[in-house]
Amino acid sequence: xxxxxxxxxxxxxxxxxxxxxxxxxxxxxxxxxxxxxxxxxxxxxxxxxxxxxxxxxxxxxxxxxxxxxxxxxxxxxxxxxxxxxxxxxxxxxxxxxxxxxxxxxxxxxxxxxxxxxxxxxxxxxxxxxxxxxxxxxxxxxxxxxxxxxxxxxxxxxxxxxxxxxxxxxxxxxxxxxxxxxxxxxxxxxxxxxxxxxxxxxxxxxxxxxxxxxxxxxxxxxxxxxxxxxxxxxxxxxxxxxxxxxxxxxxxxxxxxxxxxxxxxxxxxxxxxxxxxxxxxxxxxxxxxxxxxxxxxxxxxxxxxxxxxxxxxxxxxxxxxxxxxxxxxxxxxxxxxxxxxxxxxxxxxxxxxxxxxxxxxxxxxxxxxxxxxxxxxxxxxxxxxxxxxxxxxxxxxxxxxxxxxxxxxxxxxxxxxxxxxxxx
RNA sequence: GGAGAGGUGGCCGAGUGGUCUAAGGCGCACGCCUGGAAAGCGUGUAUCCGUCACAAGCGGAUCAAGGGUUCGAAUCCCUUUCUCUCCGCCA
Numbered sequence: 001x002x003x004x005x006x007x008x009x010x011x012x013x014x015x016x017x018x019x020x021x022x023x024x025x026x027x028x029x030x031x032x033x034x035x036x037x038x039x040x041x042x043x044x045x046x047x048x049x050x051x052x053x054x055x056x057x058x059x060x061x062x063x064x065x066x067x068x069x070x071x072x073x074x075x076x077x078x079x080x081x082x083x084x085x086x087x088x089x090x091x092x093x094x095x096x097x098x099x100x101x102x103x104x105x106x107x108x109x110x111x112x113x114x115x116x117x118x119x120x121x122x123x124x125x126x127x128x129x130x131x132x133x134x135x136x137x138x139x140x141x142x143x144x145x146x147x148x149x150x151x152x153x154x155x156x157x158x159x160x161x162x163x164x165x166x167x168x169x170x171x172x173x174x175x176x177x178x179x180x181x182x183x184x185x186x187x188x189x190x191x192x193x194x195x196x197x198x199x200x201x202x203x204x205x206x207x208x209x210x211x212x213x214x215x216x217x218x219x220x221x222x223x224x225x226x227x228x229x230x231x232x233x234x235x236x237x238x239x240x241x242x243x244x245x246x247x248x249x250x251x252x253x254x255x256x257x258x259x260x261x262x263x264x265x266x267x268x269x270x271x272x273x274x275x276x277x278x279x280x281x282x283x284x285x286x287x288x289x290x291x292x293x294x295x296x297x298x299x300x301x302x303x304x305x306x307x308x309x310x311x312x313x314x315x316x317x318x319x320x321x322x323x324x325x326x327x328x329x330x331x332x333x334x335x336x337x338x339x340x341x342x343x344x345x346x347x348x349x350x351x352x353x354x355x356x357x358x359x360x361x362x363x364x365x366x367x368x369x370x371x372x373x374x375x376x377x378x379x380x381x382x383x384x385x386x387x388x389x390x391x392x393x394x395x396x397x398x399x400x401x402x403x404x405x406x407x408x409x410x411x412x413x414x415x416x417x418x419x420x421x422x423x
Numbered sequence: 424g425g426a427g428a429g430g431u432g433g434c435c436g437a438g439u440g441g442u443c444u445a446a447g448g449c450g451c452a453c454g455c456c457u458g459g460a461a462a463g464c465g466u467g468u469a470u471c472c473g474u475c476a477c478a479a480g481c482g483g484a485u486c487a488a489g490g491g492u493u494c495g496a497a498u499c500c501c502u503u504u505c506u507c508u509c510c511g512c513c514a
Contacts, residue, residue, distance in 0.1 A: 005477075043473050047483040054483090057495040061441040064494090076494045083494085097472095246470085367471095376477085377470085 001104050001364040003379070007032055017110035020117050020326035028103055035100040042093040046086060053082040105214070109361040111326055112298075112335040118325030124338065125325065130309065131318030134344040134400045142345040143395040144276035146402060147173070150422050155276070165266065165274075165281035172422045176409070177284060179416030180390055181259050184286035184311065188257035188387060191307055193288055196258040198237030201228040206240040209366035211332035211358075221263050234260035234287045235384040242291055243366035246377055252370060253300060254291040257387070259284070277391035278350065284390040290383045291368065294360065297381035298335075301357045304385045305337050308353050311388060314412045317396060318342045320349065334359045337385075341392065345399040350392035355385030 007014055011029045018025045056079045063072040116125045147153035152173025158166040169177050189195055207213040207229050212220060221230035231237060238258050247254070262285050266274075273279060288307070292300045305321060312319045324336040333356040340349035363369065363379035370380050401408040406423030414420050 040473065043483080047473060050484085051482055053494085058441080060494050065441080072494075079494045 002107060002109065002361060003364060004032070004036060004104065008036065014107075014110050018108060020111045020115055021108055021329055022119065022327050023108055025107060028107060032100065032103050032107070035096055035103065039093065039096045039100055042089060042096060046089040046093055049082055049086045049089060053079050053086060056082070105365075108331045109334050109358065111329055111333075112357070112359075114323065115329060115335055116323065116325045117327075119327035120325075121328050123325040124322040124328055126320055126322045127337075128309075129318075129320040130313065131316070131342075133318050133342050136344070136347060140345040140399060140402060142276065143343075143398040146398045146407065147276070150407065152176070152422065153277070163281070165279070167277065167280065172417075172419065175417055175419075176394065176413075176422070177390060179413050180388075180394070181284060181286060182416050183413055184387055185257060185259055187311060187314075188286065188288055191255075193255040193257035196234075196238055196241070196256050198231075198234050198241075198258050198260060200231055200237075200261055200263075201226075202231055202236050202240065203228055206236055206243065209240050209243050210236045210362055211330075211365065212236060215331045218267060219265050221265060230263035231260060232264050233262050233285060233384075233386075234258040235289060238287065238289045239291075239362060239368075239382055239384065240366060242368045242380075242382075245368055247291070247368075247370040247380065249293070249370050249372055252291065252293045252380065253296065254289075256289045257286060258289075259286045261285075262389075277395040280391055286387050288385050288387045292381045292383065293370070294378070294381050297357050297359060297383060300381075300383055301335065301337070301355065304355050304383060304387075305339075308339055308355060308385060308387050312339065312341065312352075315393075315397070315410045316412075317393070317400070317410075319352075330356070332356075332358050332361050334361065339386075339388075341396040343392075343396040343399050345402075346395075350396055352393045352396075353386040353388050356383060358382045358384075 002014070007029060011033060015025050015029050056075050060072045060075050060079070063069070063075070116123060118124070141149065144153075144155065147155070150172065152169065152171055154168040154170055157168040158164075161168070185195055201223065204213060204227060207220065212229070212232060216232070220232055223229070237260075238256050241256070242254070262283050264281060264283075266279055266281060288304060290297075290300050290304065309319070309321065319339055319341045322338050322340070324333075324338060329336055336354055336356040338351050339353035339355070340351050342348075343350050359381050360379035362382045368380050368382065369377040372378050397410070398407055401410070406421045409417050409420050409422070411420075
C-alpha cells in the first residue's frame with residue numbers, strides 16, 4: 001500500500017509509473033481520489049455531529065445534578081435524534097473507508113525509476129556477471145541423475161511420502177544442506193544481521209502485511225482449521241516482527257536473518273523447468289531482511305546485493321545479477337535484483353536469490369513506523385533478499401563440481417560438511 | 424480438550440454509569456538546584472482521523488476487538504479473540 005498523500009499530490013505520476021508494471025491503474029486511482037474526498041467530508045460531518053451530541057449529553061448530566069429534570073427532557077430528545085444521525089453517518093463513513101482501503105490495497109507498488117520497461121524475464125537487464133562459466137561437457141550429468149548416482153537426494157521417496165516437489169535428502173546430501181544453512185547463517189551474522197528462528201505458520205494479518213494476501217492467495221498452503229498459512233519465505237514472519245511498531249530512529253537499520261523452510265504451492269507450474277530441484281513445494285532458504293530509513297533504503301539494497309554476490313563468490317559459483325523489468329517485478333516491490341547461478345549440465349541460469357526494496361509499501365500495510373528526529377512518525381522502508389535459497393544452488397553446485405572422482409565441495413564449505421568430495 | 428481468572432497509556436496499577444478531559448507510581452525528556460553527579464523540585468510525556476500549510480490551535484476516535492443497553496459506557500449486557508492458572512494430553 002502506498003501513501004495516499006502521494007496520490008493526492010500527483011496521481012498522474014503514480015499511474016504513469018504503474019504502466020511500467022503493465023498495469024492500467026487510471027480508473028482505480030480516479031475512484032480512490034473520489035472516495036478520499038467523500039471520506040473526508042463524511043468524517044467532518046460525523047465529527048461535528050458527535051461533538052454536538054457529546055456537549056448535549058454533558059449538559060443533561062449537569063441539569064440532572066441540579067435537579068432540573070424537566071429542562072433536560074427536550075435535550076434528551078435531541079440527542080436521541082442526533083444518535084440516529086451519527087449512526088447513519090458512521091455507517092456511510094465506514095463503507096467509504098472500507099472501499100477506499102480495499103482499493104488502496106489493490107494498487108501495486110509503483111516501480112523505481114531505474115526499472116526497465118519490458119514484459120518478461122527476457123527483458124531483464126543484466127547488470128553484472130562474475131565467475132568463469134564451466135565449459136560444456138557433453139557427458140555432464142544433470143543434478144537429478146547425480147542425485148541418484150550418489151544416492152544423496154531421493155525424489156521418488158518424497159513422491160511416495162508426500163508428492164512431487166518434496167524431495168528427501170539423504171547422507172551426504174542431507175549433510176551438505178545443513179552445511180549450506182550453517183554457512184549462510186554464520187556469514188549473515190558476521191555481516192551484522194541478527195539471527196531469528198521464526199514460526200513457519202503465520203496468520204492472515206502477517207500474510208497481508210508483507211503483501212502475500214490478497215495478491216498471492218492460492219500460492220500459499222492454507223490450514224483452514226486454524227486459518228493459518230505456511231510461509232512461502234521467512235520474509236513474512238521476520239518482517240512482521242515489526243508490524244504495528246514504532247521504532248526509534250537510532251534503531252535503524254534493523255538487520256535480521258533467518259533460516260526457514262519455505263512452502264509454495266506453485267499452482268500451474270509444470271514441465272521441464274520443474275525437473276529435479278528446479279522448482280519445489282518445500283525448500284530451505286536463509287533470508288536477510290532490513291528495515292531502514294527511507295533515505296537509506298537504496299544504499300541498503302546495494303549493500304545486500306553485494307553481500308549475496310560475496311556469498312556466491314566464496315562458493316566459487318559463476319553468477320549474474322539482473323535488474324527485473326517492470327513486467328517481471330512483483331506486486332509489492334519497487335526494485336528487484338535477481339541473482340542467477342549457471343548450471344553446467346542444464347546449460348541455463350538458475351535463480352537463487354531475489355533482493356528487493358519495497359520502500360514504504362509493506363510498512364504502510366503493517367504500520368511499521370519510526371519516530372523521526374522532527375518527532376513525526378513516518379513509515380520505514382523494508383527490504384529483503386534470499387541469502388540464499390538452497391535447491392537451485394545445490395543443483396548448480398552438484399552439476400558444476402562433478403568430476404570423474406566425484407563431486408567436489410567448495411573449500412569454504414568443507415569445515416561445515418566435514419568432507420571434501422561426494423563419491 | 425475441560426474448569427476458572429483476567430486484558431486499562433512505554434511499563435506497573437487505580438478506577439463498577441456523569442468534573443475519566445483516566446488517579447498514583449515507574450520510566451523517559453527538558454529545566455531548576457550542584458564544582459560535577461545523585462537525590463530533590465518543576466514541566467512535559469500515546470496513537471490514528473479530520474480541519475489547516477502534513478505548524479499551532481481546535482474537533483473526533485481509541486481502556487483487547489465487534490455489537491447492544493442508555494441522554495451519557497473503561498464501568499452494564501452479548502459475541503469473538505488473546506493471555507494466565509489448574510486439570511487432561513503430549514515432544
